[in-house]
Every structure is written in structure tokens, then in C-alpha cells.
Amino acid sequence: MADTKALTTRAADFSAWYNEVIMRAELADYSPVRGCMVIRPNGYAIWEEMQRALDRMFKDTGHQNAYFPLFIPQSFLSREAEHVEGFAPETAVVTHGGGKELEEPLVVRPTSETIIYSMYAKWIQSYRDLPVLINQWANVVRWELRTRLFLRTTEFLWQEGHTAHATEAEAEAETRQMLGVYRTFMEDWMAMPVLTGLKTDSERFAGALRTYACEALMQDDRALQAGTSHNLGQNFARAFEVTFQTAEGTLDYVWSTSWGVSTRLIGGLIMTHSDDNGLVCPPRLAQYQVVIVPIHKTDEEKTAVLDTAQRTRAVLAAAGIRTHVDAREGIKPGAKYYEWEGRGVPLRLEIGPRDVAAESAMLARRTGGKKEPVPLAGIAERLHAEMNRMQIELLEAARARREAASIRGATREQLIERMAGPGGFVYGGFCGAASCETEIKEQTKATIRVLPDPEFRSPVAPTRCLWCGQPSVAEAVWAKAY
């Protein structure tokens, strides 16, 4: 039986609420290994839906999946100077295997650029071999000191795209294209609006020329970096001697990109939509989009009600709607409603003897509103429409909330005040100096999330850095981040 104690509210303690939502919905659990989590079936089902949608989009943009080893020779990591500096502090290293000390220690991959480029050096000879467009679904390990379920764990699941191109322009186009794919996925599937833009040097991926990111604002008005896409230039190609013969017959290094999203997205989904009753899952990513709860007292009622419930399930399944009939005995309907609410199932159908007689079902939505009877005739079309509407409303609500928590043209005082208080996205001018970024971070804990892409910029471009008053080189968006 599910725990029926009320959750801590978001207003009382957002962090406690987050953990309780995960436990109530049985998405994940703490493991005996510090910093590592177990993704339970209800959480893994969401990840599978995410994978399915993203994988389709990757393939539709010409990518193929492959798999590279979990272990990376330690010397590989140090070939790209910035890369090793960025990742060495958080690597796990295997020194023994089969009872013997290894000649060369093996790093458990924190990311796979190095092992992949060592292979690309073998596979790529000519411009005819380009582009190489490969994605890997894998686990990675980063030795995190402070961990949070889904948001920051020592081991996590992700995908990492690694592509090689003949020209800088092609690599840049790929980097931008995949950022766009991520944005589409986050908005259309997760109903999570994002800002896209460029990272400053201090937040850039270790070894990249440029890093672009998707940034979302959670309900506690802290930012979540939800996905990144890197233009790696020729940095890794030089480090791993990935050269190719150009169409003109000269030898050049390939231009490469990498891009990734992880199980962190599930944390983003939870913190974007869920409420004080538990998980709210956008219909497109829900394990079950509809749960049917049969209600009956006598055996005769039970036969009729279960028969209608199963027939309805079959009709919905045939229409591509993921449907579950909760026919468990000995649990009252009210307790089942409560449990499915906590698990975030978008739509619930209640079917009792009177509904059977009327050839209808009672429809309840996870996002609220009145229960209402719906005819069983045409039910699949009706529920499709309900889910489409819910999907759009969740995105619109999240966008409205984000905009209400954003200020533009901010002054230094407003930045300080916002970061000491409610948080949110603060737009303002930036001089480009790392010293300003550092001071702001020290004094307000805020970082520049992105230098936003044109469509997210303010109508009037700021002329001065909000911190030091020097001329602004770009508008920046600050926030406290996960």
C-alpha cells in the first residue's frame, strides 16, 4: 500500500518536496553505493519514452548509434590539456583487474570524446569519409561530492553525440542543429520551455571552442542546465591526430562536435510540472497516459465493470494510448486515485455499474478541473484531444511562470536583490570580463546561464555591464543554478 501521508509542500521546503515526489511516485531510490541511485521501473519508463523520442530525432537528422568502451586509458584523458583539467578531479580510476595491478590505469568514462577520437583517427582518411555522425546511449561516472536524485549523481545515464566534419561551418551548423533538436524535445515532449544561447568561457565544456546550452527555470526559480551542444573545433582532432585528405588533396584536421542530455531531464520534468500532490507528467512522456479504475461491489457488477474496463483499454491501446487497468482487489477506489495522482498519470477513467449502463466513464485530469462523464463511443479521439490540450497547457503554464520570474534590463542592485530573494532569470548587460562573472558569483551565487540567442534577447539591447558599468558586449542571463 502506498504511503498516504501528505507531501511536504513546495512552499515549505522545495528540496524535501522534490525528494518526496520521487519516493511517492517510485521513480528512483538511494542505493548502497554513495552518490549512485537506482532508477525504479516508473522512472525508467519515463527515460525510455525520452530515449524513444530523442533517438527518432537523432536518426531523422542522419545519426547512427554505436557503442564504445566504458574504460578509457588514463593517458587519453591528458592528451587534450583543458579536457584533463576539467575532468581529472571527478574521475573514478581502475588500478587493478583480475587481481593484478594494471600497467596503465583505466578511467571510467566521464564522457567519451577521447576514446571516440582515438577510433575516428583509424576510421577517417578522406573527405569522402565525412561527416561521421554517431550517437552513443551509455552510462558515465563523475565523482560528485554532493548528489541529488536525477540532478547530480555519480553515475548517470545519457546520450552523447560525437560528429566529425570537413569544415568549421559544417561543425557549427551541426552544433546548432542539435541544440535545436534538444529545444524541440524539451518544449514539445517535456512541456519545459528553455532559453538557448552561448555559454561564457567560464562555463564552457572543457576542450570546446563554444558551448551552447538549453536552460530551464524550475518552480523554485532556480535554473537547470538541461542540455549542451559543443563545437569542439579541431582541439580533439589535433590531440588524437584525426586527419583527413581534403578534396583539394591537402591534409587537415577534422572539425568536431559533441552534445548530450541525461537522466537529469527527469529531474527537470519533475521540478517543472509537479504539484503538492505529487508527480505531474506531460502526457507524451507518461508511462501510462490513462489509468482505468473499475468500481464495483457485487460479483455481478464486477463482471460487467471489468468487461467494460478491458474493452475500453483495448480500444485506447489500439489508438496508441498507453492505458492501464487497475483491477487490484482489496484497495478502495479512493486509495487508487491517490496513488495514481502521486504517480502523475495524466488521465483517469472511473467505471462503475452506472457508467456501464450509460456506456460512459468518469474522466478526471491530473492537472485539475471537474470530473465529467464522457461517452465510451469515440473515447480514444476524446482522450487524444484531452492529452494534446494538457500538453500545451503545461508548456504555456511553465512559460508564463518563467516570464513572471524574469526581469530585463536589470541593474546591479536588482541582480543582488533578486538573488538574495526570489531568484529567477535576470537579464542585463555584460562586459565580457571573467572578473565580473567571478565577483557576481561570489557576491550573489548567480552565474551566467547563457548569452541568449536572438529570439530570447530583450527588445532594447543593454549598453552597459550591469556590474561594472563598462560597455556591454552581450546581453546575459543570470540565475542561481542546480
Ligand SMILES: [Zn+2]
Ligand atoms: Zn563588467
